[in-house]
Each structure stands twice: as structure tokens, then as C-alpha cells.
Amino acid sequence: MKEEFILNKNHLSYWLRQIRKNRELIGPMINGGNDIVFKSVEKIHEIALNCTASLPSPKEFLFPQYEPMLKMHHPSSINRQEIIDLSDKTKRVIFGVRSCDISALALLDKFYLEGYKDPYYSERRKNTIFISIVCNNPDPTCFCIGLKTGPYLENGFDIQITDLGDRYFLQADSQEGKKAVRSMSFLFSRPKKADYEDQYEVFLSSKARFHKRINLEGIRQIILSGKIRDDFWQHVSERCFECGGCVYECPLCTCFTVIDRQYSGSTERIRLWDTCMFKGFTRMTGGVLPNEKMVKRTKRWYYHKLIYYPETLGSFGCVGCGRCTITCPGKIDMASTAAKLKSLAIIDGEL
Structure with missing residues (x-):
């Protein structure tokens, strides 16, 4: 069952700073060419909170475009053959993800974790918490509303926040999401009737702003x-x-190819994005x-x-x-x- 809270906007940066002590914090940041991309956050005040929804997909942190899988040293270079597992075990929090991308994760989980479990995706998935933001102002190209994949979600997220102007309405659905809030419980308060009413107004306003409705x-x-x-x-x-x-x-999209690259004394196996197109x-x-x-x-x-x-x-x-x-x-x-x-x-x- 979801747990709901109110977070004062002035407390957001402190909360994220505390989270960053135990996990790498990824967020929407302005790149060198003024593009906004998801990358490691060095200065929390530089997170682009009001960026568009059409950022590069955060799926790259679960299914990287370039992913070393293992490395094998040849017997000729050392006394015995050695295979090194290169799977990524980094614990992360990805902040600023949109509802449509959280909906996409549910299908990626089915593809990579049901039946044969992809060990590389699985390792990243279990170590990653997503903090999603409800789209108050959908982009003109968005049509998630017709697919019920946004602009907000009823469930299936870790943490979902809604901008209410001077405060955030925060919902925690997964166990890891709830832990991230409970660990800093003094920052949060329980929502009141007015908070629920303002949240509902945001939802109605967002739904009315969609340019495209596609079935x-x-x-x-x-x-x-x-x-x-x-x-x-x-x-x-x-x-x-x-x-x-x-x-x-x-x-x-989940297509990939796997190649082996030969180096002096070793071979590295790499997974790369590919496309059926x-x-x-x-x-x-x-x-x-x-x-x-x-x-x-x-x-x-x-x-x-x-x-x-x-x-x-x-x-x-x-x-x-x-x-x-x-x-x-x-x-x-x-x-x-x-x-x-x-x-x-x-x-x-x-x-």
C-alpha cells in the first residue's frame, strides 16, 4: 500500500544530499552543449527540475548502450586463465524520471527478468531506485494519457512526486522507496485535505493540456x-x-548484439545496442x-x-x-x- 507525504521544497536538496551518501545520485543535468541529460549529480542545485519530459531515456542505466560483460586474461599473459565478471553493482537513485519511463520499466522487467533472467540487467535493477515526477505540463509530442502510462501513476513506482507549487506531494510505493523516505522521516509531514485537493487539481490540469490522444x-x-x-x-x-x-x-527497444574484442593478453566481451531497423x-x-x-x-x-x-x-x-x-x-x-x-x-x- 502506498505511503503519502508532504515535502517542503526547501528540504528537497537536503533530502537528495542525504540519499547521495549511500548511493550514486543521477538526475537531469545541463550538458556542455546546453542539452539536458541524465548523469551523475555533482551539484544538487544544478538539477534541471523544470526540464521537458523528452530527455534521453533513463533505460541506459539498466541496459547501457555500451556494456562490458566479462574479461578473460589469456594463459600466455598470466600463470592461469582468469575470467573477470564486469557486472555493475553500483547502488543508484535516479531522480527526475517521468511516468512514461516508469511504465516502460515494467515491460523491460518482463523482457529481461521473466523466463531467462538477464544477470546484468537484474543486478542493476535491484540496485536502482527511481524518483519520478508527475508531468504538470506535458510536452506537445506526448500522448501517454491515451495509453494510461502517464502523466501520473497509481502504482508501480518507487517514489512519485507531484509539484504543488510551494511543496511536493510525495508517494512511496515500493519497499525501497518507503525506506528512502522513512530514513529521513523528520523532513516529511502527512498530507492534509487541502494537499489532496491541490494534487487532484494538478492531475486535472495536466490531463487537459495534452495535444494528442491516441488509442x-x-x-x-x-x-x-x-x-x-x-x-x-x-x-x-x-x-x-x-x-x-x-x-x-x-x-x-531491447535489441542488442554481443561482440568479443581482442586485446594484448586478454579478450573482452561487450554488449552493444543494436536495432532491427x-x-x-x-x-x-x-x-x-x-x-x-x-x-x-x-x-x-x-x-x-x-x-x-x-x-x-x-x-x-x-x-x-x-x-x-x-x-x-x-x-x-x-x-x-x-x-x-x-x-x-x-x-x-x-x-
């Missing part, structure tokens, strides 16, 4: 009807630059490319998100974060593709 279940049914010709996917794929930006920015992703023995044509890869990506994910993981492979809208130079994204599929569906006889 992906309707789009899924349109695809399953079998009436969408490949001409449609050809038109979409013709605008693709094959840059991979959409999948690298997506908080739910690249033609070489499914390269087979002998150099055969089953999906050499871009139209096949484009169609597969949308089928994966809208058909395969619901069938296997119980939810869409999209949380409505809008990152693909911002990233794609060819103006291909989930929201616009869904809108075009819907427009096709309402034109009688044109499917």
Missing part, C-alpha cells in the same frame, strides 16, 4: 484486420534515413539478409510494437513519450503513423 488498441485492430496493404508501409519506409534514432531513443541485424550464415528491404524492417518494427508486445508482454511496445517524434529527421513516428492508419480505416473501400 493504439484501435490501430492494432486495424492492422489485425489484414486490410493494410504493403504500399502503406512502403510509403512510410521511403522517408527513413536508417539512422536508428527512433529505436535508440525509445525506452522500450538496420539491414544487417538479422544477417545469417553466408551473409544472407532476410530483411534487406527497408519496407520489411519498417513493417516489422510497427508489428513488434503493436502486435507482438501485447501478445507476449501484455502491453504495447510504446508508452507515448513522443521521443521518436522529436528524433526522426524523416518525420516518421508512432503518433503520426497511427493517425494515418486511422485515416485509412475511415475511408470506406480504400483499405
